Amino acid sequence: MSDRDERLVGKRGRRGDLTRKVRGETRYTDDIKLPRMLHAKLVRCPHPHARITQVDATRVLADPNVVAVITGRDLPRRFGIIPWTPDEYPLALETARFVGDAVAAIAALDERSADEATRRLDITYEVLPHALSLDEAERKVEVGLGANRKDNVSKRVDLSFGDVDAALAASDVVLEGEYYFEGTAHAPIETHCAIAQYAGDGLLTVWSSTQVPHYLHRELSRVLAVSPARIRVIQPPVGGAFGGKSEPFALEFAAAKLAMVTGRPVKILYTREEEFYAHRGRHPMAMRYVVGATKDGSLTAVDAKTRIDGGAYSSFGLVTTYYSGQLLTLPSFAPNYRFSSVRYFTNKPPCGPKRGHGSVQPRFAFECMLDRIAEQIAMDPIELRRKNAVGADSTVNGFRVTSNGYLECLARVEEASGWKERRGKLGRGRGLGVASSAYISGTNYPIYPNEMPQSAVQLKVDRSGVVTVFNGASEIGQGTDTLMATLVADELGLDLGAVRVVSADSDLCPVDLGAYSSRGTFMNGNACIAAAREIRQKLVQAVAAKLEVAPRDVFVSRGFLCAVGKENEAVPVTEAIVLAESRFGTLGATGWYKSPPKLGGDYRGGTIGASPAYSFTAHVAEVTVDERTGVVEVVKVWCAHDCGKALCPTLVDGQIEGSVYMGIAEALLEEHVIDNRGLHRGPNLLDYRIPTSLDVPDIASILVESHDPEGPHGAKEAGEGPLHSSIPAVANAIYDAVGIRLDRLPFSPGRVLAALRAERPEARRTALGGT
Amino acid sequence: MLPLPRFRMFRPTTVAEAAGLLRDLGEDAQLVAGGTDLLPNMKHGLVGARALVSLQNVAALKGVRVERQSLRIGALTTLESLAEDGRIRELAPGLAEAAEAVGGPHHRRMGTLGGNLCLDTRCRYYNQTHFWRSALGFCLKKDGTVCHVVAGGQKCVAAASNDTAPALIALDATISLESVRGEREVPARSFYTADGIYNTTRERDEIVTAVTLPIVPGRTSGFDKLRRRNAIDFPLLSVAARVDRDEGGIAALDIVVSALAARPRRLAAAAKVPPGTRPSMDLVHRLSEAAKKECRPLDNVEGDAEWRHEMVPLLVERLSRRLGLG
Amino acid sequence: MTTSANEDIGPTSAMGSWRSMNPKASPTTHTLVVDESLRDGLQSPSVRNPHLDEKRELIHAMGAIGVDVVSIGLPAASTRAVDDAAALLKEISDARLPIRATAAARTTEADVAAIAEVSQRGGASVEVYAFIGSSPIRHYTEAWSDDFLVQRVAAAAKAAERAGLPFCLVTEDTTRASPSVLSRLWAVALDSGASRLCLCDTVGHAEPSGVEALVGFARNYLDAHGAQSVELDWHGHEDRGLALANALTAANAGVERIHGTALGVGERVGNVAMEPLLYNLGLAGRRPRTSLSALRHYSDLAARSFAFPISTFAPLVGERSRSLDEARTARCALAQQQKTEARATVEPPLEEGWMPIRLRLNGDNIEHMTRPSRTLLEMLRYDLDLVGTRQGCDKGDCGACTVLIDGEPHLSCITLAASCDERSITTVESLKGPPDLDxxxxxxxxxxxxxxxxxxxxxxxxxxxxxxxxxxxxxxxxxxxxxxxxxxxxxxxxxxxxxxxxxxxxAGEEPPGVGLPGEHVPPPLAPQQEKAPTKEKAR
The missing domain is CATH 1.10.150.120 ([2Fe-2S]-binding domain)
Known part of the structure; x- marks a missing residue:
């Protein structure tokens, strides 16, 4: 596609796939109905930590509606998303490690019979000592949740760059801060669902609402001891995930095993409560930061100590622990850095990756510290960030930066929010706060070491003019299907109506590692362009031959291929396809993306945090604080995000607004709390509050394009980056409004009032009705 | 999916027919109108009804009538129509505001006044699935013997969470009940009891048929609700107030605070305000400080009890000033 | 057996109950229970003195099983005893536990002073339980004269009164003391402001009939001295295996407070075990019943904290009793197994019947049979395959299941299908697609x-x-x-x-279908040409 105006890329187009999804024409997993399908439910442990001594299914099997019961002994093989920490069983084998941990599964003719049966399975537990907080995990080593059973440590990371102590000593100002980021949940509107069918020919097919069909395929083979060649994994459209479906779960293994045992299709649909037990949400983190700077605003050193509450299993924990330190060294940072992070096991639902995996919590703490440093040396917080912007092409911990639109992001939000005219001048109770961040466009290295491509696409070109894009990418609402269609349509001059996208089906599509770490656009986009260019070459040669011109003189436009100077003899694309098929035979192509080798620092753990490209973000939040009720309201958020190139601007805006919504929700409302009995305080959407349409700020999303040299048409991620600094922006805005530094999330009215009282004694009078 | 237990269903078309069914079906029967409170509770295994008697087709329970001295509201009137009915907005603004504050728009469209009046009390340890409650060891209100709000407590302190209750009490409403044994009128003031397990004086076989509000010249009323979101949430705290004025100043005053324990609490300080008192900020502060002493929110609903306690005087002050007391 | 706590071990009430002598007499007095685990319990040589955190956990567990009064130790024993007692007192008030605290003392002013210090540091009142040997054997061995005893009791009682703390005289070995000695000790105690007397079977000497006699004597003594308001405690030991029987007898005889310890830990063979005590008092209706699972959690916690293994045959909490429950459940299941052979299902589910409904569904008039307990969402999705309507929470919290009933949005997950009879239902599938896209x-x-x-x-x-x-x-x-x-x-x-x-x-202000695909797709294939009649003759 040569001339600009005809390209789809960069223009505000439609989603294209929404109408079929909403009218039930495209089926989500729970919409699938197979003949003789059974419904299964998981039986869960009511204790925070217990050994399973006996399971008696007599009463359950007495009910004719019940067809089969399986327990941990039927699936006695460990698994885990991170190959080095496989510590989960599909159904607890010996010990259950949190209230809600799955211990058995019951298949019945209908869902109510299965549900009733879960209350008749007689399980004897021996209650074991438990740890339900970071402090208890540290102190009560006898609980023995760690791999060595001698403590509760999941992962420990200590890294240091430069000479922190010397730099701090030489600093004019050194500030300390303690922060606590409460755990939160993904709460997608669609709960987990899986269906398994063990067909007559012995082929096991599993439909699942998952973000990682490829990893699920591998773990199903490992745990069920079935050849991967005899397993097919299909991922229907997913009703939201945000990181909560990015590893294999109990329901997928249980449905598969029950299908193999009964010879009938089996469906398991999690209730909303079970969604909170599956969890893998934001890790609660207790953080201590020491930041030094000179009086002219140069950051000298950062020293961080972080304790992470990992919950019952490892999940992504090893990576989370690294990310809690490694992903902070952009966009503004100091030349000396030391962090020590320890992840503990606790008897709570396991934490994992939630949008902005592992780096949202430290970002909150660090950006608040920057605000305090700026105030201490009487410097504008935006200036402080500009002054310390990491300009070099590599960070202090060895990560390569190929494109960086950070300074433009800062300038755009500064200007859009009227920062200079309004900050500190809005009168008591109203304030502006700034914060910034950076994020990875996919992890550079696959989760299991291999030399194969990370993403791949296969194109099938049909003489009717239809091109089908078979790709492994997981469509979870972020819009990869639309992106694929747009890139192929532009490359081959097709109308979007002539492009089909078939994704995430292990029989039909080449492998993509999955929708996590914001890798979709960067890696699948490149694979898609590579494949499309192969086909384009053949069409150009076929048309060049017909028009008797040199191939380099042929260009592609919307629906046609033309030659320079012979615009009137345009060849419709379909005709070009027929010509090319006649000349070269049936058309098809594969394209793939392999991330660059040897990225990241040359030290142990130096690859974790390495990414082919980094996005940049700046937020300004405007808040009001009612000093009598303690209620914080976020009035408006300006978010400038450097996404390299907005391939589908409508979708990028959607990702920015969705990220800011989720950030504000974590700043003000959401808290995933387990009480001192090990029970979740409110495992439903009434008690676990996510904002309604009446609780959201106006959001101004500002697209910044820094054209990454390796990104597809220059594009980088936008799925997770725009969340991070929305939270500290709110914290800093609250300080501007009423002069209190809140260091514990969420900023509930009770906490705001307590901080106001501590800060200004006379505030007590106004807050309490002026008596 | 949270499956409902099995039950038989009856759809009478007259109050008498419904009352007869309640008598015949005995312990097993449960009334249902909008279902927005009953069905979620049945899905949580909190109500073991084996028969539902739906009042949906009992026309006599519908309609709002303005009589000479009173406003008669049928029990089946939806909360949405209460919020939008001009007569109620004018003659009983406190009730209209309370109805408008309930849950989300769909709950207000489905939920009825009679249903909201008899809303089950709520508690963090009660409104949970059977699994959750079994892991807890159950509680006094259902299947257990121990209260977890007040450790070892022997009296259920689940919170009255219906927004219309404090409004009707403040507005001096009367609740009409009918059963096979005949009809009776109960003032809203004595309709609620302090027992969190069953917090109304309605007998099991009685049907709330209507609510009657006296029309009093010079009467204004209002309602305010504290919650973390602006929709869907149950109250963390609610306050309703009624002010009768005559030329001498305040003739009568009633302020009711709810979402504490099982019974909405009428502020003694408000009732004691002598007729003829002049509105003043001092009066407002006295009332709000008295409210803080009289009302102690518990850790029963999902919200910071200390903050709710601090908000008691503020809610009372803001509503009092809105009604011209200060 | 933790899922459903089966209350009755004995013969079920339906088969007639010989549980208590006078089943009909509903008990008037509500019997309180005193947990002595952290005082008398710790005096047993085979018990570890738990860490303070473990003691805190125990206090909470005691609250959870409904214990009313807790002895927080013998402060005079050591500085640690004072610190621990003060910390426990503070824990009780901080956690707002409805538990009253007592502490033990010898009848010396120093011991009472130690309790006063605990009360001051812990910020709450502590009832002084001052004990003194009252049996002749003790007097003989200690060479105590009656006057010495009287003077010691008076001094201790006065010290408690000065510190503003309630005072209870604990007469050790009451069951082997002479009535005259008891009367003299009680007299001076009452005169010095005692509000409570504790009758002790310190060496497990008494039998139930003896307990009844002793309680009767004490009650008469109090009545005779116009001290009806003074209450009685019973503190018994297990030496002859009669501790529980004696405790229940004392309760039946109207004693207000009964002492016990977790797992019966205590001097020599131990005290009355708290678990069967609470359980039996519950069965007798003397206090609200406590769930088996809570009792077992309490005993497990105590076993761990005191490093005192639960004996296999300990009633209710021992391994035998727990497995008995399982066996009984299994036996029930096996029994049911036989029963179910005859009948198809576990317990016959209610026969709901079917309800015919007539709907105008997305413009079509349909008739459908539904179960009363079927929600509209389940009918649409699983019975009519209209899967466009989605389930997000299934209890009215999220709105994903919204459909229109008679044109108004409703939450279909908490709407009964049967209530839609004669109504019009509109779901997302009714929104028109191309060519006139909604x-x-x-x-x-x-x-x-x-x-x-x-x-x-x-x-x-x-x-x-x-x-x-x-x-x-x-x-x-x-x-x-x-x-x-x-x-x-x-x-x-x-x-x-x-x-x-x-x-x-x-409203026609914006063009429909902007950006819809299809503008540049290849044209339809041309229609097949009508073949001109060829010259060939029709064959």
Missing amino acids: PLLDAFDRCAAGQCGFCTPGMLMTATALLRKHPRPSRDTIKRALSGNLCRCTGYGAIFDAIDLAAKIR
């Missing part, structure tokens, strides 16, 4: 007002009803109308824009 479908796709698309059907139905009522709704009206429909992907902004755009498309 403006809402058009606008939502154009503005990406749905990303994952899971909440979108509910949004679309709410918006459909909204636009019918308000053809050009303001942004605030849109926000309020949608406030019952939760979305996790978009942040709602694109949804407000899409509804506004749809309103404009409907």
Whole structure:
């Protein structure tokens, strides 16, 4: 596609796939109905930590509606998303490690019979000592949740760059801060669902609402001891995930095993409560930061100590622990850095990756510290960030930066929010706060070491003019299907109506590692362009031959291929396809993306945090604080995000607004709390509050394009980056409004009032009705 | 999916027919109108009804009538129509505001006044699935013997969470009940009891048929609700107030605070305000400080009890000033 | 057996109950229970003195099983005893546990002073339990004269009174003391302000009939001295295996407080075990019943804290009793096994019957049979395969299941299918597709007002009803109308824009179908040409 105006890329187009999804024409997993399908439910442990001594299914099997019961002994093989920490069983084998941990599964003719049966399975537990907080995990080593059973440590990371102590000593100002980021949940509107069918020919097919069909395929083979060649994994459209479906779960293994045992299709649909037990949400983190700077605003050193509450299993924990330190060294940072992070096991639902995996919590703490440093040396917080912007092409911990639109992001939000005219001048109770961040466009290295491509696409070109894009990418609402269609349509001059996208089906599509770490656009986009260019070459040669011109003189436009100077003899694309098929035979192509080798620092753990490209973000939040009720309201958020190139601007805006919504929700409302009995305080959407349409700020999303040299048409991620600094922006805005530094999330009215009282004694009078 | 237990269903078309069914079906029967409170509770295994008697087709329970001295509201009137009915907005603004504050728009469209009046009390340890409650060891209100709000407590302190209750009490409403044994009128003031397990004086076989509000010249009323979101949430705290004025100043005053324990609490300080008192900020502060002493929110609903306690005087002050007391 | 706590071990009431002598007499007095685990319990040589945190956990467990009074130790024993007692007292008040605290002392002013210090540091009142040997053997060995005893009791009682603490005289070995000695000790105690007397079977000497006699004597003594308000405690030991029997007898005889310890830990063979004591008092109706699971949690905690293994045959909490429960359940199951052979299901589920309903569903008149307990959402999705309506929470919290009933948005997950008889139901499948695409479908796709698309059907139905009522709704009206429909992907902004755009498309102010694909697709294949009649002759 040569001339600009005809390209789809960069223009505000439609989603294209929404109408079929909403009218039930495209089926989500729970919409699938197979003949003789059974419904299964998981039986869960009511204790925070217990050994399973006996399971008696007599009463359950007495009910004719019940067809089969399986327990941990039927699936006695460990698994885990991170190959080095496989510590989960599909159904607890010996010990259950949190209230809600799955211990058995019951298949019945209908869902109510299965549900009733879960209350008749007689399980004897021996209650074991438990740890339900970071402090208890540290102190009560006898609980023995760690791999060595001698403590509760999941992962420990200590890294240091430069000479922190010397730099701090030489600093004019050194500030300390303690922060606590409460755990939160993904709460997608669609709960987990899986269906398994063990067909007559012995082929096991599993439909699942998952973000990682490829990893699920591998773990199903490992745990069920079935050849991967005899397993097919299909991922229907997913009703939201945000990181909560990015590893294999109990329901997928249980449905598969029950299908193999009964010879009938089996469906398991999690209730909303079970969604909170599956969890893998934001890790609660207790953080201590020491930041030094000179009086002219140069950051000298950062020293961080972080304790992470990992919950019952490892999940992504090893990576989370690294990310809690490694992903902070952009966009503004100091030349000396030391962090020590320890992840503990606790008897709570396991934490994992939630949008902005592992780096949202430290970002909150660090950006608040920057605000305090700026105030201490009487410097504008935006200036402080500009002054310390990491300009070099590599960070202090060895990560390569190929494109960086950070300074433009800062300038755009500064200007859009009227920062200079309004900050500190809005009168008591109203304030502006700034914060910034950076994020990875996919992890550079696959989760299991291999030399194969990370993403791949296969194109099938049909003489009717239809091109089908078979790709492994997981469509979870972020819009990869639309992106694929747009890139192929532009490359081959097709109308979007002539492009089909078939994704995430292990029989039909080449492998993509999955929708996590914001890798979709960067890696699948490149694979898609590579494949499309192969086909384009053949069409150009076929048309060049017909028009008797040199191939380099042929260009592609919307629906046609033309030659320079012979615009009137345009060849419709379909005709070009027929010509090319006649000349070269049936058309098809594969394209793939392999991330660059040897990225990241040359030290142990130096690859974790390495990414082919980094996005940049700046937020300004405007808040009001009612000093009598303690209620914080976020009035408006300006978010400038450097996404390299907005391939589908409508979708990028959607990702920015969705990220800011989720950030504000974590700043003000959401808290995933387990009480001192090990029970979740409110495992439903009434008690676990996510904002309604009446609780959201106006959001101004500002697209910044820094054209990454390796990104597809220059594009980088936008799925997770725009969340991070929305939270500290709110914290800093609250300080501007009423002069209190809140260091514990969420900023509930009770906490705001307590901080106001501590800060200004006379505030007590106004807050309490002026008596 | 949270499956409902099995039950038989009856759809009478007259109050008498419904009352007869309640008598015949005995312990097993449960009334249902909008279902927005009953069905979620049945899905949580909190109500073991084996028969539902739906009042949906009992026309006599519908309609709002303005009589000479009173406003008669049928029990089946939806909360949405209460919020939008001009007569109620004018003659009983406190009730209209309370109805408008309930849950989300769909709950207000489905939920009825009679249903909201008899809303089950709520508690963090009660409104949970059977699994959750079994892991807890159950509680006094259902299947257990121990209260977890007040450790070892022997009296259920689940919170009255219906927004219309404090409004009707403040507005001096009367609740009409009918059963096979005949009809009776109960003032809203004595309709609620302090027992969190069953917090109304309605007998099991009685049907709330209507609510009657006296029309009093010079009467204004209002309602305010504290919650973390602006929709869907149950109250963390609610306050309703009624002010009768005559030329001498305040003739009568009633302020009711709810979402504490099982019974909405009428502020003694408000009732004691002598007729003829002049509105003043001092009066407002006295009332709000008295409210803080009289009302102690518990850790029963999902919200910071200390903050709710601090908000008691503020809610009372803001509503009092809105009604011209200060 | 932790899932359903089966209360009755004995013969079920239906088969007649010989549990108590006078089953009919409903007990008047509500018997309180004193937990002595952290005082008498710690005096047993085979018990470890738990860490303070473990003692705190125990206090909470005691609260959870309904213990009314807790002895927080013998402060005079050591500085640690004082610190621990003060910390426990503070824990009780901080956690707002409805537990009263007592502490033990010898009848010396120093011991009472130690309790006063604990009370001051812990910020709450502590009842002084001062003990003194009252049996002749003790007097003989200690060479105590009666006067010495009287003077010691008076001194201790006065010290307690000065410190403003309630005073209870604990006469050790009461069951082997002479009535005259007891009378003299009680007299001086009452004169010095004692509010309570504790009768002790310190060496497990008494039998139930003896207990009745002793309690009777003490009650008469108090009546005779006009001290009806003074209450009695019973503290018995297990030496002859009669501790529980004696305790229940004392309760029946009207003693207000009965002492016990977790797992019966205590001097020599130990005290009355708290678990059977609470359980039996519950069965006898003397106090609310405590669930087996709570009792077992309490005993497990105590076993760990005191490093005192639960004996296999300990009633209710021992391994035998727990496995007995399982066996009994299994036996029930096996019994049921036989029973179910005869009958198809576990317990016969209620026969709901079927209900015919007539609906106008998306414009079609249909008739359908449904179960009363079937929700509208389940009927639509699983019976009629209209899967466009989605389930997000299944209890009315999220709005994903919104459909229109008679044109108004309703939550179909908490609407009974049977209640839709004679009503019109509209679901997302009714929104027209091409060629005249519904403006809402058009606008939502154009503005990406749905990303994952899971909440979108509910949004679309709410918006459909909204636009019918308000053809050009303001942004605030849109926000309020949608406030019952939760979305996790978009942040709602694109949804407000899409509804506004749809309103404009409907009003003709905005062109429909902008950017819909298909403009540059290849044309339809040309129709087959009519073959001109060929010259060949028709064969």
